[in-house]
Amino acid sequence: MISSTIFIHPATWFLMGAVLLPFLNKRAGLKKGVLIAVPVIAFTVIHWLPDSFGQVSYMGFDLVFGRVDQLTRVFLHVFTVMAIIGCIYGLHVKETGQHIAAFLYVAGSLGVTLCGDYLTLFIFWELMAFASTFLVWYRKKTRSIEAGFRYLLVHTTGGLVLLGGIFLRYKNIHDLSFVQIAANGATFADYLIMIGFMLNAAVPPIHAWLPDAYPEASVTGAVFMCAFTTKTAVYVLARGFPGFEALAILGAIMTVYGVGYAAIENDARRILAYHIVSQVGYMVCGVGIGTAMAVNGAISHAYAHIIYKALLFMGVGAVLEMTGKTKLNELGGLYKQMPLAMIFTVIGGISISGFPLTSGFISKSMIIAAAGESHRIGLLLMMTLAAVGTFLSVGIKLPYFIWFGKDSGVRAKDAPWNMNLAMGIAAFLCFFFGIYPEYLYKMLPFPVNYHPYTAYHLSETLQILGFTGLGFYLMVKKLKPEPKMNLDLDWFYRKGARVFMVFASRPVLSSDGWVNDVYRRIGFRLTMALAKAISWFDWEGIDWTIDGSARGVVEGGNRVRSLMTGKIQHYIGGAIALTFIILIIVMLV
Amino acid sequence: MLLRILNYLNEHSRMLKMLFFAFLALTVVFDFYAERHAPHFFGDSIIGFWSGFGLLGCLGMIVVWKGLSHVWLAKEEDYYDK
Numbered sequence: 057m058i059s060s061t062i063f064i065h066p067a068t069w070f071l072m073g074a075v076l077l078p079f080l081n082k083r084a085g086l087k088k089g090v091l092i093a094v095p096v097i098a099f100t101v102i103h104w105l106p107d108s109f110g111q112v113s114y115m116g117f118d119l120v121f122g123r124v125d126q127l128t129r130v131f132l133h134v135f136t137v138m139a140i141i142g143c144i145y146g147l148h149v150k151e152t153g154q155h156i157a158a159f160l161y162v163a164g165s166l167g168v169t170l171c172g173d174y175l176t177l178f179i180f181w182e183l184m185a186f187a188s189t190f191l192v193w194y195r196k197k198t199r200s201i202e203a204g205f206r207y208l209l210v211h212t213t214g215g216l217v218l219l220g221g222i223f224l225r226y227k228n229i230h231d232l233s234f235v236q237i238a239a240n241g242a243t244f245a246d247y248l249i250m251i252g253f254m255l256n257a258a259v260p261p262i263h264a265w266l267p268d269a270y271p272e273a274s275v276t277g278a279v280f281m282c283a284f285t286t287k288t289a290v291y292v293l294a295r296g297f298p299g300f301e302a303l304a305i306l307g308a309i310m311t312v313y314g315v316g317y318a319a320i321e322n323d324a325r326r327i328l329a330y331h332i333v334s335q336v337g338y339m340v341c342g343v344g345i346g347t348a349m350a351v352n353g354a355i356s357h358a359y360a361h362i363i364y365k366a367l368l369f370m371g372v373g374a375v376l377e378m379t380g381k382t383k384l385n386e387l388g389g390l391y392k393q394m395p396l397a398m399i400f401t402v403i404g405g406i407s408i409s410g411f412p413l414t415s416g417f418i419s420k421s422m423i424i425a426a427a428g429e430s431h432r433i434g435l436l437l438m439m440t441l442a443a444v445g446t447f448l449s450v451g452i453k454l455p456y457f458i459w460f461g462k463d464s465g466v467r468a469k470d471a472p473w474n475m476n477l478a479m480g481i482a483a484f485l486c487f488f489f490g491i492y493p494e495y496l497y498k499m500l501p502f503p504v505n506y507h508p509y510t511a512y513h514l515s516e517t518l519q520i521l522g523f524t525g526l527g528f529y530l531m532v533k534k535l536k537p538e539p540k541m542n543l544d545l546d547w548f549y550r551k552g553a554r555v556f557m558v559f560a561s562r563p564v565l566s567s568d569g570w571v572n573d574v575y576r577r578i579g580f581r582l583t584m585a586l587a588k589a590i591s592w593f594d595w596e597g598i599d600w601t602i603d604g605s606a607r608g609v610v611e612g613g614n615r616v617r618s619l620m621t622g623k624i625q626h627y628i629g630g631a632i633a634l635t636f637i638i639l640i641i642v643m644l645v
Numbered sequence: 646m647l648l649r650i651l652n653y654l655n656e657h658s659r660m661l662k663m664l665f666f667a668f669l670a671l672t673v674v675f676d677f678y679a680e681r682h683a684p685h686f687f688g689d690s691i692i693g694f695w696s697g698f699g700l701l702g703c704l705g706m707i708v709v710w711k712g713l714s715h716v717w718l719a720k721e722e723d724y725y726d727k
Binding site for chain 1: 651652665676680681695697700702706720722
């Protein structure tokens with residue numbers, strides 16, 4: 057029975073696509089067909105989902121792979137739309153591995169969105185973390201390799217906190233179903249789960265992984281990553297923790313913290329990454345306020361944000377793809393060379409700033425209005441201040457220093473057609489939702505009684521945006537980008553790791569000797585055997601039937617690995633493979 | 646076509662500047678007429694409140710964060726590589 061409903065689950069299609077892709081290396085046309093067909097099928101499938109499916113009893117646990125209500129539907133909708141856009145944008149990418157990683161990543165996100173219990177959630181949660189790490193590594197620069205390892209370590213830590221919370225919760229109430237937790241009855245276990253979720257939502261002080269890793273990801277990788285990790289976290293927070301005061305306050309702090317860093321950063325993709333922190337802050341705050349209007353606002357903002365933030369990452373990614381640069385101090389005067397990318401990026405910029413007729417106007421304002429209606433004036437002012445900073449750095453500063461400003465002498469032409477098509481679709485959606493907010497509003501879980509296009513709201517928005525523009529005009533010299541980086545809280549583990557290394561190299565090492573001995577005798581042989589088995593599969597199993605490209609990836613990995621110790625890519629690859637096998641067995645049996 | 650428009654605008658930056666200031670004036674004038682339903686707090690009933698908020702917020706944010714960056718946060722780009 058399960059095997060017949062397995063194809064209803066949209067993640068199945070991405071998993072099948074990921075399995076199929078390595079065999080299509082030599083057939084570029086077919087590969088592109090799969091890249092488009094899979095997200096389109098998933099987008100179609102989600103319209104026919106039953107309210108509940110895929111219930112499996114496994115070792116006494118009730119696993120629920122499909123639990124569908126209005127909250128699920130709206131996130132599935134935007135995730136699959138985003139997958140279509142992202143796949144079009146990455147159509148020209150030749151490395152199959154990048155596509156596979158993106159597919160697995162999307163599958164993880166869809167799995168989390170659909171699951172009804174914490175165990176299933178955890179499996180897909182970790183799949184997302186592992187798969188997205190590869191999207192960072194595929195940039196293949198030393199910096200991205202290192203950033204990818206940090207990203208993975210931080211997410212593994214967050215995953216463990218989540219898992220700890222899940223176990224404790226099970227011990228307390230013997231129930232693993234993933235449902236709303238009441239704010240006044242929350243226990244330590246629930247807070248652990250919430251912290252695990254908050255890490256993925258990049259809530260300060262556990263946000264630094266995001267602006268650390270996203271700017272180092274591959275061009276298409278960053279487009280996928282900006283959409284899924286944080287917004288899946290917003291989904292699980294909205295599902296489990298609406299009305300938690302900590303979220304309301306931290307969310308409002310996030311909005312200002314993110315724009316502040318964005319104002320002083322130099323790398324265009326890092327500016328955008330800090331703006332994810334800021335924008336997700338609105339959603340976290342909305343979830344924390346917890347009224348029907350605030351949660352509606354958080355969800356509609358998540359929808360709008362995924363589209364325009366992807367558009368911004370695509371526009372800046374196009375510049376990176378064509379010029380190899382993202383630092384503002386090295387760019388400037390590109391409007392003659394890349395006018396299309398400029399127009400699309402500016403559309404993304406005005407959407408994130410909440411210009412009338414764009415999607416930001418109809419979603420962000422809903423959260424701010426909800427804060428006002430709950431008499432949370434402090435939150436309201438912080439979020440409005442963040443809107444000022446958003447327009448300052450993404451609406452004006454970023455396009456100005458890339459496409460105008462002083463001519464940097466960089467020569468380039470507009471990006472390939474598929475990138476422009478993807479940006480065009482996203483830009484269209486930004487206006488579509490701005491002009492027909494009802495389309496978005498009627499997808500929301502609660503009935504909407506909010507009208508964005510009132511005279512006062514227009515007046516407020518135009519004044520704020522206009523006078524922020526004046527502020528930029530007065531201070532443009534002060535904002536000149538400088539080739540510097542800014543410290544953030546990742547300092548603690550990037551510099552702190554060295555202290556740990558000193559500690560580890562002396563006392564721990566000596567006491568660790570005998571453990572090492574045991575490991576060398578038993579563990580090492582086991583892992584070597586596993587690595588051999590996996591690489592045999594990689595070399596003989598796939599390459600025999602296709603060509604040497606998988607071997608090429610391994611060799612690329614080898615070069616990369618010379619920077620590191622051990623064969624960690626193999627272990628991670630093996631872990632993913634193992635997760636899959638378990639998943640497939642569980643679902644089919 | 647697109648390029649011609651952009652070039653034209655780039656060459657007529659004075660005109661753009663005047664248009665921008667006219668727009669600012671208009672937004673404040675519009676605020677006199679905008680009907681206020683259920684104001685959330687005192688700022689909602691002051692004419693031009695959000696103009697001041699936008700300008701001061703923008704300037705304040707630049708001063709505070711640029712200051713923080715110069716005094717404390719900004720490091721050489723290879724800071725972590727050393």
